[in-house]
Amino acid sequence: xxxxxxxxxxxxxxxxxxxxxxxxxxxxxxxxxxxxxxxxxxxxxxxxxxxxxxxxxxxxxxxxxxxxxxxxxxxxxxxxxxxxxxxxxxxxxxxxxx
Numbered sequence: 414x415x416x417x418x419x420x421x422x423x424x425x426x427x428x429x430x431x432x433x434x435x436x437x438x439x440x441x442x443x444x445x446x447x448x449x450x451x452x453x454x455x456x457x458x459x460x461x462x463x464x465x466x467x468x469x470x471x472x473x474x475x476x477x478x479x480x481x482x483x484x485x486x487x488x489x490x491x492x493x494x495x496x497x498x499x500x501x502x503x504x505x506x507x508x509x510x511x
Contacts, residue, residue, distance in 0.1 A: 430493045437489075447483035448492070449473075460502070468500060475499075 476492035
């Protein structure tokens with residue numbers, strides 16, 4: 414049996430770091446407020462990107478300033494900048510759960 418997820422799309426155009434954080438929070442499986450590489454992989458897979466393992470690894474490496482293996486609150490801006498520049502994410506691709 415397949416499970417379906419229903420998402421609410423973000424508005425067209427530029428999004429803020431807070432909207433990006435809200436989108437990523439739906440993939441925070443353990444609810445600790447941090448985004449691990451595995452959680453970021455699931456997020457990237459949800460928007461049908463290719464090579465998600467590699468892209469998630471590079472994104473966490475670029476954003477994780479304190480090298481704890483996850484993207485924390487202050488590092489979210491760095492992850493957003495990386496995603497915008499290197500992953501060429503169109504912010505209209507990001508969707509939030511209802």
